[in-house]
Amino acid sequence: NAGVxxxxxxxxxxxxxxxxxxxxxxxxHEYMSWYRQDPGMGLRLIHYSVxxxxxxxGEVPNGYNVSRSTTEDFPLRLLSxxxxxxxxxxxxxxxxxxxxxxxxxxxxxxxx
Amino acid sequence: KQExxxxxxxxxxPEGENLxxxxxxxxxxxxxLQWFRQDPGKGLTSLLxxxxxxxxxxxxxxxxxxxxxxxxxxxxxxxxxxxxxxxYLCAINQAGTALIFGKGTTLSVSS
Numbered sequence: 001n002a003g004v005x006x007x008x009x010x011x012x013x014x015x016x017x018x019x020x021x022x023x024x025x026x027x028x029h030e031y032m033s034w035y036r037q038d039p040g041m042g043l044r045l046i047h048y049s050v051x052x053x054x055x056x057x058g059e060v061p062n063g064y065n066v067s068r069s070t071t072e073d074f075p076l077r078l079l080s081x082x083x084x085x086x087x088x089x090x091x092x093x094x095x096x097x098x099x100x101x102x103x104x105x106x107x108x109x110x111x112x
Numbered sequence: 113k114q115e116x117x118x119x120x121x122x123x124x125x126p127e128g129e130n131l132x133x134x135x136x137x138x139x140x141x142x143x144x145l146q147w148f149r150q151d152p153g154k155g156l157t158s159l160l161x162x163x164x165x166x167x168x169x170x171x172x173x174x175x176x177x178x179x180x181x182x183x184x185x186x187x188x189x190x191x192x193x194x195x196x197x198x199x200y201l202c203a204i205n206q207a208g209t210a211l212i213f214g215k216g217t218t219l220s221v222s223s
Binding site: 004031033035040041042043044045048050056058090092096097098099100101102103104105106 | 143144146148153154155156157158161201203205208209210211212213214215216
């Protein structure tokens with residue numbers, strides 16, 4: 001009963017480095033999404049997917065790429081990390097309409 | 113653009129009190145509304161989901177209401193306990209594809 005698994009849990013990057021945050025779900029959910037959570041800003045949508053091969057931008061997509069080649073996985077790529085991307089990142093999966101939404105435990109990213 | 117506002121930002125109450133958390137939204141054309149709980153350093157857990165055609169949902173000591181015409185939802189917590197201490201987030205599903213969150217209300221219940 002893994003649910004939504006995010007890796008890594010913590011990461012420190014240097015400015016300009018690239019990395020991929022992993023997100024995997026075992027519930028066969030079609031919908032997956034990435035959010036970032038910053039103090040005083042709440043959770044903001046980065047990218048989302050409504051099925052394998054289908055992705056779209058959210059509120060704050062700049063500096064991030066996604067792809068969805070399988071139903072289970074939805075990785076988030078940081079192309080060239082910047083200090084402004086220091087945040088806690090959450091991945092979510094759900095049934096259509098978000099009638100059942102599950103969130104991962106988060107990845108705390110620090111860019112120095 | 114849909115905006116979700118939660119008031120108050122923080123709330124401290126003694127154990128046993130009944131309390132109400134508020135959520136307001138600017139566009140009443142919503143798919144559904146959810147209340148989540150977030151514990152420090154943890155992910156989000158869904159508490160209650162209200163479909164756009166519903167007025168309220170109940171789970172144990174929690175009751176959530178929805179008034180689309182006025183753009184408001186409330187989360188009522190009865191007989192609060194120290195274990196209820198957490199941040200409570202309201203989220204709107206407007207287009208059916210992703211959620212729009214408020215900034216949350218951080219609740220502290222003292223024993």
